[in-house]
Amino acid sequence: MRIRGATLEMTVSFIKQTFGEDKFAQVLAGLETADRAILSSKISSSNWYPFRSYARILTAMDDMLGNADGSLCHKCGRYDAEYDLNSLFKIFYKKGSPHFIISNAMFVWRTFFDSGRVEVEKPGDKTAYFRVHGADEYASSVCREIEGWLEKTTELSGGRNASAKETKCRVHGDKFCEYVVQWE
Numbered sequence: 001m002r003i004r005g006a007t008l009e010m011t012v013s014f015i016k017q018t019f020g021e022d023k024f025a026q027v028l029a030g031l032e033t034a035d036r037a038i039l040s041s042k043i044s045s046s047n048w049y050p051f052r053s054y055a056r057i058l059t060a061m062d063d064m065l066g067n068a069d070g071s072l073c074h075k076c077g078r079y080d081a082e083y084d085l086n087s088l089f090k091i092f093y094k095k096g097s098p099h100f101i102i103s104n105a106m107f108v109w110r111t112f113f114d115s116g117r118v119e120v121e122k123p124g125d126k127t128a129y130f131r132v133h134g135a136d137e138y139a140s141s142v143c144r145e146i147e148g149w150l151e152k153t154t155e156l157s158g159g160r161n162a163s164a165k166e167t168k169c170r171v172h173g174d175k176f177c178e179y180v181v182q183w184e
């Protein structure tokens, strides 16, 4: 499975903006050679890169600069949503409805991941179930990042006090990853 270079660019930007160049260099030094090579060279936003590298980079960041509990991956996901807003998906946020953007998440998913599909269920006006099926690779660090992305995306679409919580996860043996998104 592969992820789009834009996601790596965003992650580099998050680390540098939040912690500075020195801390980014520290994360870089702690990576496996192949992952370090990817981040050290010029990243092309439209090229595809290994999902595993992305997952490991997030984990290294969370271990070295965070509390090693995934919360920094969640924060990176929130940053990602703003990053998207300022670039690719401006049009999706103009509608003023969290359900609109969440329902279009399949399009967003295809832009950033080359396998898997997203299913969205709408059990209420202010709740959405967001499920990821079929992607052949997964990792807790990326699940936390997606959680943060869903939460901030919902806020940016006008949902107040948004929360996104993963309640089922392939890492824990479930058939798919399910995120419950709620807002006011």
Ligand SMILES: [Zn+2]
Residues within 6 Å of the ligand: 138, 139, 140, 143, 166, 168, 169, 170, 171, 177, 178
């Ligand atoms: Zn998961």
